[in-house]
Amino acid sequence: MSFNDDLLRLIDELERLPGIGTRSAQRIAFFILKAPHEDVKRLVDAITRLKENTKYCSICQNLTSQDPCSICDDYRRDRGIICVVEKPMDVLAIERTGRYRGLYHVLHGLISPMDGIGPEDLKINELVERVRREKPSEIILALNPSIEGDATSLYISRLLKPLGVRITSLAKGIPFGGELEYADDITLSRALEGRREFEG
Numbered sequence: 001m002s003f004n005d006d007l008l009r010l011i012d013e014l015e016r017l018p019g020i021g022t023r024s025a026q027r028i029a030f031f032i033l034k035a036p037h038e039d040v041k042r043l044v045d046a047i048t049r050l051k052e053n054t055k056y057c058s059i060c061q062n063l064t065s066q067d068p069c070s071i072c073d074d075y076r077r078d079r080g081i082i083c084v085v086e087k088p089m090d091v092l093a094i095e096r097t098g099r100y101r102g103l104y105h106v107l108h109g110l111i112s113p114m115d116g117i118g119p120e121d122l123k124i125n126e127l128v129e130r131v132r133r134e135k136p137s138e139i140i141l142a143l144n145p146s147i148e149g150d151a152t153s154l155y156i157s158r159l160l161k162p163l164g165v166r167i168t169s170l171a172k173g174i175p176f177g178g179e180l181e182y183a184d185d186i187t188l189s190r191a192l193e194g195r196r197e198f199e200g
Contacts (some may be wrong), residue, residue, distance in 0.1 A: 061106045061123040063088045078102045080137040086110055110148035128159050141169045157198050167198040
């Protein structure tokens, strides 16, 4: 049994997505093939709109369709606290807890010399300028507990300490090598509530 080139091409493209293996790619491709034309059109439109309308928030560097993003634009939030995270999915994980009402800053990665990622490749300069401009009372370093996360936290704390801002980090509870986006709500809530002074 042979398949047409378009179907094989779709399967190949789906396999490139994170967490999608060959069998999953095949199932998704056949699902799309069998779906009503209107459903497929909505999916294509959603992907196209996402790519065309998504940009960095000029304040927190999170991905957004409006600038500033809805979190930075919400004046009910505590503007004296900025939670620094690695990626946009970490913002979603913390927001899911419903226990944090401050602002965020997204680095879009961690310092990793082995992968050729240095401080200049991240949104660290934007964070320093933001702290100078907004003068928050606290910075929470909510980076993944890993060698790269610890190195990035240490680097940021050394840049921010001279600015006189309080620097804290999440309490233990997320295992070393774990990722915030996969932490359950209770563990993440406790890590936020039990945050302590960063010791760098």
